[in-house]
Amino acid sequence: MTATVNETAPVTEALELDHVESHLHPQPSYDVDTHPVPTGREEIWRFTPLKRLRGLLQGEPSDARLNWEQKLPEGVTLTEISTAEAQALAVSAPLDRLGALAAANAGGAVLLDVPSELVADEPIRLVLRGDSVDDVVWSHLVVRVGTHAKATVLIDHAGSATYDAFTQVVVADGAQLDLVTLNDWADDAVHAEQINIRVGRDATVRAFEFTLGGDLVRTSTNVDYAGPGGSADLYGVYFADAGQHIEHRLFADHTAPRTRSNVLYKGALQGQDAHTVWIGNVLIRKVAEAIETFEQNDNLVLTDGARADSVPNLEIETGDIAGAGHASTTGRFDDQHLFYLQSRGIAEDEARRLVVHGFFNDIIRRIGIPDVQERLVAAVEDELADV
Amino acid sequence: MATLEIKNLHVSVDTEDGAKEILRGVNLTINSGEVHAIMGPNGSGKSTLAYSIAGHPKYDVTEGEVLLDGQNVLELSVDERARAGLFLAMQYPVEVPGVSVANFLRTAKTAIDGEAPKLRTWIKDVNAALERVTLDPAFAQRSVNEGFSGGEKKRHEIAQLELLNPKFAVLDETDSGLDIDALKVVSDGVNRYSGQGDRGVLLITHYTRILRYIQPDFVHVFVAGRLAETGGRELADELEASGYDKYVKADAAAGAAGAAAGA
Numbered sequence: 001m002t003a004t005v006n007e008t009a010p011v012t013e014a015l016e017l018d019h020v021e022s023h024l025h026p027q028p029s030y031d032v033d034t035h036p037v038p039t040g041r042e043e044i045w046r047f048t049p050l051k052r053l054r055g056l057l058q059g060e061p062s063d064a065r066l067n068w069e070q071k072l073p074e075g076v077t078l079t080e081i082s083t084a085e086a087q088a089l090a091v092s093a094p095l096d097r098l099g100a101l102a103a104a105n106a107g108g109a110v111l112l113d114v115p116s117e118l119v120a121d122e123p124i125r126l127v128l129r130g131d132s133v134d135d136v137v138w139s140h141l142v143v144r145v146g147t148h149a150k151a152t153v154l155i156d157h158a159g160s161a162t163y164d165a166f167t168q169v170v171v172a173d174g175a176q177l178d179l180v181t182l183n184d185w186a187d188d189a190v191h192a193e194q195i196n197i198r199v200g201r202d203a204t205v206r207a208f209e210f211t212l213g214g215d216l217v218r219t220s221t222n223v224d225y226a227g228p229g230g231s232a233d234l235y236g237v238y239f240a241d242a243g244q245h246i247e248h249r250l251f252a253d254h255t256a257p258r259t260r261s262n263v264l265y266k267g268a269l270q271g272q273d274a275h276t277v278w279i280g281n282v283l284i285r286k287v288a289e290a291i292e293t294f295e296q297n298d299n300l301v302l303t304d305g306a307r308a309d310s311v312p313n314l315e316i317e318t319g320d321i322a323g324a325g326h327a328s329t330t331g332r333f334d335d336q337h338l339f340y341l342q343s344r345g346i347a348e349d350e351a352r353r354l355v356v357h358g359f360f361n362d363i364i365r366r367i368g369i370p371d372v373q374e375r376l377v378a379a380v381e382d383e384l385a386d387v
Numbered sequence: 388m389a390t391l392e393i394k395n396l397h398v399s400v401d402t403e404d405g406a407k408e409i410l411r412g413v414n415l416t417i418n419s420g421e422v423h424a425i426m427g428p429n430g431s432g433k434s435t436l437a438y439s440i441a442g443h444p445k446y447d448v449t450e451g452e453v454l455l456d457g458q459n460v461l462e463l464s465v466d467e468r469a470r471a472g473l474f475l476a477m478q479y480p481v482e483v484p485g486v487s488v489a490n491f492l493r494t495a496k497t498a499i500d501g502e503a504p505k506l507r508t509w510i511k512d513v514n515a516a517l518e519r520v521t522l523d524p525a526f527a528q529r530s531v532n533e534g535f536s537g538g539e540k541k542r543h544e545i546a547q548l549e550l551l552n553p554k555f556a557v558l559d560e561t562d563s564g565l566d567i568d569a570l571k572v573v574s575d576g577v578n579r580y581s582g583q584g585d586r587g588v589l590l591i592t593h594y595t596r597i598l599r600y601i602q603p604d605f606v607h608v609f610v611a612g613r614l615a616e617t618g619g620r621e622l623a624d625e626l627e628a629s630g631y632d633k634y635v636k637a638d639a640a641a642g643a644a645g646a647a648a649g650a
């Protein structure tokens with residue numbers, strides 16, 4: 001394949017913003033050495049069991065790849081480009097060492113390109129499958145959605161690997177993107193990923209993330225805005241079983257006025273040492289007047305021995321905000337829900353099932369891909385069968 | 388012919404200061420075909436009686452029995468009581484996010500009947516039941532009680548009553564917070580249910596207003612955790628005119644006398 005950087009398409013301009021000193025937003029850089037090897041005490045690493053990253057942080061090069069299968073609607077292309085081309089295209093550099101290592105070691109990037117004004121009726125499907133946890137796989141993906149284009153991208157992870165990915169998503173002005181990521185790994189998989197999304201002027205992005213499998217999954221989704229009027233909804237569902245570590249880190253960086261971010265992540269935990277982490281960071285910069293943001297994380301703890309960490313952070317540098325808030329709940333089943341359902345004759349185990357399905361359906365029903373909806377409902381059912 | 392017998396029911400709840408007795412020996416028998424109204428002041432324990440019969444885990448039964456056709460339902464779980472034929476229309480119906488009304492009703496009906504309802508007639512039945520209580524059939528696709536107004540929640544309870552059609556229905560202040568139109572809709576639903584002739588109703592209320600639309604066979608005055616008086620329809624009229632004061636004072640006097648006798 002050859003590089004197909006479209007020189008005529010407007011590349012989103014680099015954002016010129018003052019750096020804000022805070023752990024919430026480290027200096028972005030492709031240079032691996034600017035991101036020191038963490039000790040585990042740093043704010044952005046303290047929840048992650050570093051040993052279980054299987055040496056990813058050491059950054060040993062590897063040629064191993066996941067097996068890719070793709071289904072592309074007409075007009076959508078998937079090509080290989082150089083790292084330099086990727087850097088020129090997608091403006092947000094890695095924010096941590098894992099992101100920088102993935103970009104440095106991937107040996108080039110894959111560009112998924114949705115041309116301007118293309119409206120894709122069918123979802124773009126990428127199935128990425130790993131063969132073995134012994135394969136260290138580095139990946140760099142750039143998703144570009146052109147001006148006023150509309151697309152749904154499904155990235156479906158399966159199988160086993162020790163996988164570190166750097167994914168850049170550039171959504172041009174007026175475009176609409178649904179990005180659906182399934183982390184449906186085998187039990188031993190390790191998956192680290194940094195997903196940087198830049199939302200164009202008046203563009204709309206909905207990102208869905210579903211994490212069901214893997215020994216350790218740590219994803220960081222970072223959103224910023226190239227212009228006013230951009231909107232981002234970040235939805236997530238996760239289900240952690242015994243021994244699993246699932247960590248989702250979200251960062252909405254309001255870099256433009258009248259932008260919108262809405263984060264809703266819901267998780268269930270069951271079994272000894274099931275551990276989930278949700279970090280919801282929001283920065284409202286001085287320029288970001290009249291923005292609106294809300295972030296919420298709800299955890300349902302189904303058994304003893306599980307642990308859910310949930311940390312919302314909100315930093316505000318402007319006095320003019322349309323709305324900003326966050327909420328976090330972690331608890332067991334609501335006895336009132338069970339009582340109400342049981343008082344209508346529904347047995348306790350069935351009532352619990354209904355409540356958990358209801359808890360997740362709130363997000364699952366929003367996905368515009370019916371077969372993925374069905375698959376997720378079935379996956380939740382499978383997880384519950386183990387309770 | 389079915390019978391619901393409440394015998395010497397004592398119920399406590401846990402408070403910061405230890406267990407507090409709310410029901411102090413309730414005795415009441417309801418036969419199918421009868422409508423019993425229980426009226427009483429706030430805090431008298433009316434709702435505790437309703438929730439204790441249904442089996443809410445917050446309430447601790449310390450003494451007594453509740454027999455449904457001779458079987459002590461206090462030994463059954465909440466869902467077993469419902470399957471045995473009891474129904475509680477709640478004062479504050481619970482919101483269950485993400486569970487559609489349609490799914491909820493079908494699951495409940497399947498549990499109560501022991502088999503799934505026939506799909507074609509069931510959808511018609513659900514739509515008809517919703518329409519009878521003036522809820523749009525579109526409610527079937529909404530999450531259970533989520534975002535419903537107070538009146539919509541109560542009408543949804545009555546739709547469930549008609550669809551599940553239990554042997555005995557306990558209605559806990561179903562009339563509270565309803566405007567007159569909603570009150571008529573709810574009352575019509577209760578009357579359709581009791582009009583079948585072989586169903587029993589225990590109607591708990593704070594106000595006499597609903598008794599203009601639902602004719603009780605018996606009216607009971609409930610004060611300080613037990614029945615203070617039983618009569619017919621005329622007792623409701625008397626309460627409307629003179630309130631509960633007489634009964635509250637009599638109970639307080641009896642309590643004082645009892646304390647004095649004990650001292």
